[in-house]
Amino acid sequence: MAKGRVSIAVERCKACGFCVEFCPTKVLALSSAFNSKGYHPPHVVHPEKCSGCDLCGMYCPDFAIYGSRVREATAGDK
Amino acid sequence: MSNELESGLVNQVEPFLRSDRMPHIWCPGCGIGTTVNCFARALIESKIDLESLALVSGIGCTGRVAGYVKLDSFHTTHGRAIPFATGLKLANPKLNVVVYSGDGDLSAIGGNHLIHAARRNIDLKVICVNNLIYAMTGGQTAPTTPDQAITSTNPYGVFEPSFNLPHLVEAAGAVYVARWTTFHVRQLARSISEAFQKKGFSFIEVISPCPTLYQRRNKLGDGLDTMKYYKEKSKVRPGAPTNEVGLSMTGEIVVGKFVDRDRPDYQSMMRAQFVETLGERYVEAEEAICS
Amino acid sequence: MKADPQGLLTGVHFMDGDHACCEGALAAGARFAAGYPITPSTEIVERFAARVPTVGGCFIQMEDELAASIALQGAVWGGAKAFTVTSGPGFSLMMEHIGYAAMTETPCVFVDVQRGGPSTGLPTLPAQADMMQARWGSHGDYEIIALCPNSPQECFDLTIKAFNLSEEFRVPVMFMMDEVVGHMTEKVVIPPPDQIEIVPRKRTHKAADEYLPFATNADLVPEMAHAGEGYNFHVTGLTHDERGYPNMTPATQNKLVRRLQNKIRDAAGRIAMFEEEQLDDAEIAIISYGITSRVAQRAIELARKRGLRAGKLRLITAWPFPEKKVRELAGRVKAFVVPELNLGQMVREVERAAGTRARTYAVPHAGGGVHNPEDILKAIVEASE
Numbered sequence: 001m002a003k004g005r006v007s008i009a010v011e012r013c014k015a016c017g018f019c020v021e022f023c024p025t026k027v028l029a030l031s032s033a034f035n036s037k038g039y040h041p042p043h044v045v046h047p048e049k050c051s052g053c054d055l056c057g058m059y060c061p062d063f064a065i066y067g068s069r070v071r072e073a074t075a076g077d078k
Numbered sequence: 079m080s081n082e083l084e085s086g087l088v089n090q091v092e093p094f095l096r097s098d099r100m101p102h103i104w105c106p107g108c109g110i111g112t113t114v115n116c117f118a119r120a121l122i123e124s125k126i127d128l129e130s131l132a133l134v135s136g137i138g139c140t141g142r143v144a145g146y147v148k149l150d151s152f153h154t155t156h157g158r159a160i161p162f163a164t165g166l167k168l169a170n171p172k173l174n175v176v177v178y179s180g181d182g183d184l185s186a187i188g189g190n191h192l193i194h195a196a197r198r199n200i201d202l203k204v205i206c207v208n209n210l211i212y213a214m215t216g217g218q219t220a221p222t223t224p225d226q227a228i229t230s231t232n233p234y235g236v237f238e239p240s241f242n243l244p245h246l247v248e249a250a251g252a253v254y255v256a257r258w259t260t261f262h263v264r265q266l267a268r269s270i271s272e273a274f275q276k277k278g279f280s281f282i283e284v285i286s287p288c289p290t291l292y293q294r295r296n297k298l299g300d301g302l303d304t305m306k307y308y309k310e311k312s313k314v315r316p317g318a319p320t321n322e323v324g325l326s327m328t329g330e331i332v333v334g335k336f337v338d339r340d341r342p343d344y345q346s347m348m349r350a351q352f353v354e355t356l357g358e359r360y361v362e363a364e365e366a367i368c369s
Numbered sequence: 370m371k372a373d374p375q376g377l378l379t380g381v382h383f384m385d386g387d388h389a390c391c392e393g394a395l396a397a398g399a400r401f402a403a404g405y406p407i408t409p410s411t412e413i414v415e416r417f418a419a420r421v422p423t424v425g426g427c428f429i430q431m432e433d434e435l436a437a438s439i440a441l442q443g444a445v446w447g448g449a450k451a452f453t454v455t456s457g458p459g460f461s462l463m464m465e466h467i468g469y470a471a472m473t474e475t476p477c478v479f480v481d482v483q484r485g486g487p488s489t490g491l492p493t494l495p496a497q498a499d500m501m502q503a504r505w506g507s508h509g510d511y512e513i514i515a516l517c518p519n520s521p522q523e524c525f526d527l528t529i530k531a532f533n534l535s536e537e538f539r540v541p542v543m544f545m546m547d548e549v550v551g552h553m554t555e556k557v558v559i560p561p562p563d564q565i566e567i568v569p570r571k572r573t574h575k576a577a578d579e580y581l582p583f584a585t586n587a588d589l590v591p592e593m594a595h596a597g598e599g600y601n602f603h604v605t606g607l608t609h610d611e612r613g614y615p616n617m618t619p620a621t622q623n624k625l626v627r628r629l630q631n632k633i634r635d636a637a638g639r640i641a642m643f644e645e646e647q648l649d650d651a652e653i654a655i656i657s658y659g660i661t662s663r664v665a666q667r668a669i670e671l672a673r674k675r676g677l678r679a680g681k682l683r684l685i686t687a688w689p690f691p692e693k694k695v696r697e698l699a700g701r702v703k704a705f706v707v708p709e710l711n712l713g714q715m716v717r718e719v720e721r722a723a724g725t726r727a728r729t730y731a732v733p734h735a736g737g738g739v740h741n742p743e744d745i746l747k748a749i750v751e752a753s754e
Contacts, residue, residue: 007089014106017302039106057089058119058263061111061301062101066089096603099614132596134443145603145615150596152446153605153615154439155469161403161436165443165451166596168427169401173447173597194432352422361375363425368398368450368570 004052004067006044012064013041019056019065025049028056091118096148103142107301109260109286110140113207114147116263116284117178120270126174133176134163136183138214139288140207143178157187160195163202171345174274175201181208181283182220185241189221196250198344199278205270206243206281209288210325217291224327228295245320247281248337254280255337257323260287261308262333269335278343285331296327372396372529372565376424379561386524386551387412390480390544391420392559393528394452398567399478400426401449403440405433408492409548410454410482434459438466442475446604448595450532450570452478456548457486460499460506468507469606470541471629474583474591476570478531480544482551483659483710485736495548496736497659498711503543504688510626512633514640515543515688517658521555527685533568534640538632539590545687547710549660549739577601582613583625589632633689642685643694647673651680653752654702656695656719658684660739661708668708668745677753679706687715695722704752708732708745728752 006027013035020028020042027050031043042065044050050067057066091114104110121128128149135144137156144151154162159177167175177184184192184206195202211229212218218231221241228235244255254276258266266284273280287293287304298304308331315323316334323332342350352360376395384392391413394402400421404414418428426449431437434455441451455463460481470477483499485491499506503515514534518527524546531542573580573592582602583591594600607615608622633640647669648654657665662683672679682698684691695718699705704727707716716731723729732748734740 007087009089012101014101016107016300018107018112018305021302021305054090055263057091058115058267059112060115061104061108061260063089063091063095063111063115066091068087096614129599130597132447145605148601150598150601151603152443152596153603153607155465155606158435158439158466161431161440162443164429164431164436165401165403165440165445166447167443168429168440169444169447169449169451170595170597190432191436194436348427356422359423361423361425363400363427368400368448 002048002050003069004050005070006050006056006065006067008041008043009064010035010041012062013039014062015039015041016061018059018061022059023056024053025051090122091115094118094121094147094149096146099146102146104139105290107287107289108139109209109284109301110143110207112260112263113205113266113284113286114143116267117205117270119267120274123267124271124274126274130172131174131176132166133178134159134166135177136179136188138180138183138212139209140178140180141183157183158191159183160188160191160202160204164195164200167201168345175203177202177204179206180213181206181210181222181243182212185243185246186221192247193250196247196252196279196281199251199253199341201277201343201345202279203270203273204279204281206283207286208243208283209286209292211288211292213288213291217295224325227292227327240325242320242324243283244323244336248320251279252281252337253278253339253341255320256335257283257285258333259285259308259312259331261305261312272335278341298328370567370569372562372567373398374562377559377562377565379559382557382559383554384521384557385554386518386521386546387482388416389521389524389557390528390546391416393525394478394532395420395424396525396559396565397450397529397532399450399452399532400424401441401444401451402428402453403431403437403444403451404428404453405431405437405455405459407456407459409484409551410456410480413454413480434462435466438463438479439469441477442466442470445475445477446596452480454480454482456482456484457490457499458488460502464506467513467541468509468511471507471511471513472606473604474539475541476535476539478528478535478542478544480546482546482548484548491737493548494737495660495739496710497547497661498714498736500545500687500711500714503545510630512630513541513543513688514538514633514686515545517545517684517687518550519659519662519683520550521553521557524550525557525559529565529567533566536568536570537590538636539571539593540633543688545659547659581611583609584611585628589628589635637689638693640686640689641691641694643691644681644683644685646681648680648682648698650678652678652703653706653749654680654682654698655706655708655745655749656682656684657708658687658715661710664740664742665708665745667742668749671742671746672749677749679749684715690718690722692722695719699723699726702727704728704730706730706732706745706748706752708734708740708748710734710736710739
């Protein structure tokens with residue numbers, strides 16, 4: 001069960017590649033899809049490896065991605 | 079284009095941004111946005127009262143930071159962010175004043191103000207994003223551009239020695255001097271936090287890529303290549319003598335906290351002087367605020 | 370509102386124009402000055418440096434005029450009423466920031482104690498050769514207000530007026546003294562606080578999410594916020610919209626720059642201040658300002674003794690130029706005589722306003738001293754022939 005989850009604002013991305021390179025667990029890769037400006041935004045290729053460390057969020061110069069820790073589900077949660 | 083997860087969480091930097099102005103104008107691979115992330119993290123970490131925070135910038139790519147952050151922000155004239163910030167701080171000492179500007183703005187046209195504010199130890203936190211070039215205007219030589227680099231005003235290569243900014247500001251009197259690169263995101267955020275705890279003139283230099291101009295003209299790759307270069311060639315040397323931290327085009331980059339010393343800031347000295355000489359007659363206005 | 374008694378030296382004084390200007394600033398509520406030494410203005414900030422620690426406020430001598438002219442604006446946005454003082458060479462250095470103040474609508478006062486120029490010129494001797502520069506010195510289209518005192522008493526009174534106008538219109542005001550007025554010593558009466566009217570800053574009381582820092586309204590003057598009040602506003606010298614955000618399009622430029630212009634021009638009639646004497650039956654109107662107006666006074670007396678119908682129009686507001694008044698006078702008088710301590714600056718405005726309805730005779734002076742009344746009289750005689 002992944003400890004973290006990545007959220008990507010595709011339209012802000014300029015495909016610099018920082019997040020892909022500096023993710024410690026190699027969760028991301030640049031996708032073959034385009035955003036409306038013609039850039040290839042990243043997508044999650046190994047969701048199970050995400051720790052939610054948010055290094056991607058710290059590196060992203062375009063404020064287009066961030067990671068967050070996923071709250072562990074416990075008995076009694078909806 | 080959602081910046082929220084289903085659970086309602088938001089990118090940590092988002093509350094500090096004027097989201098209605100996104101996406102910003104900085105190029106793909108430019109490091110300025112990265113520094114803003116670190117700045118936001120430092121604000122969160124140091125629990126700074128955002129209402130008392132003011133950000134002042136000059137002209138240039140880094141100067142545009144002022145327009146993108148949701149704070150009281152002042153985009154002033156080229157080279158003059160520091161004197162504007164000085165007036166702001168003196169009129170309302172309760173403000174936490176950050177100067178966020180580029181290497182050309184702060185050390186060329188703004189050089190005189192840089193050294194005097196450091197000399198006086200004005201309580202300002204200066205974040206100098208150094209991309210080794212005048213980027214906004216198309217890639218001209220800056221006082222920080224390394225030897226032999228190709229720029230639009232040195233098309234045959236720079237032949238002047240470049241400024242070693244940490245050395246300059248230390249000599250001028252800064253009480254906190256650090257340098258990181260945009261690769262060193264955690265350390266940069268930490269340095270900014272430390273600067274917020276310090277009273278006096280703090281100067282944090284951040285080496286950052288300018289892939290469109292500096293890196294491209296010098297065939298140094300793109301932003302990512304530059305970040306990898308930073309990772310590979312940076313040497314963390316806390317307390318290194320600043321005369322040893324000069325930069326070159328492809329050489330080692332010494333990073334770390336170089337100076338962390340204490341001496342009274344300008345306002346403390348001013349107050350002490352008046353208390354000593356005027357005694358009861360001294361009227362200390364907490365702020366110069368008019369009605 | 371009334372003046373703060375804290376800064377006020379109520380009483381009868383014998384002081385020079387520079388000193389009186391400093392007292393005027395304090396009376397107006399100025400609690401911040403940034404300066405750089407330059408003859409013949411330095412005494413103004415020297416006095417402020419001595420006074421302000423016992424009044425409450427701050428003076429800082431900056432490293433150059435570029436720094437001084439923008440440090441004062443930082444102080445304004447931090448909440449203070451602020452000013453700087455200079456003379457020709459420093460005034461030239463301050464031009465970029467005068468433009469910044471106009472563009473960002475920062476209320477503040479720039480005092481220029483004019484001396485001989487160009488360049489280093491005559492540091493200790495008078496001139497009035499910065500008058501056009503006061504109006505046009507910075508780049509781009511913008512408006513300023515300029516006042517010309519002609520006595521130490523006016524250096525006190527009109528400095529207060531300068532601050533009041535700067536707050537009312539959120540505009541930088543140029544206080545155009547000259548070396549003689551600055552260094553002449555005369556009686557200066559400083560009234561009690563309840564006799565001094567102060568215009569407070571036009572601050573916003575809107576909620577943060579409603580406030581637009583550069584929204585236009587009936588008087589074309591936006592409401593102002595200070596840093597630290599939770600408004601999270603942005604100020605930039607770039608062409609901007611009502612939110613203060615850079616918006617660099619012809620449409621926004623047109624809207625913004627015209628508002629900045631109309632803000633002053635629409636109120637020109639209200640802003641204009643002048644002194645008229647003996648104009649009812651005048652054939653020749655002598656238009657002058659500053660120290661020259663006192664020499665002109667003598668020339669007018671001499672002219673009247675000779676039976677020439679000379680009258681006085683003294684400009685107290687040089688900018689916006691009182692076009693309407695001059696145009697109206699041009700319909701009644703035969704000619705204007707315009708003595709100035711320069712080789713012809715405000716006289717161009719007179720000519721422009723007068724058009725073909727009256728002739729204009731300049732009485733130029735390269736500076737360094739004041740006119741002889743006889744030189745002005747000569748022009749009056751010539752004008753009446």
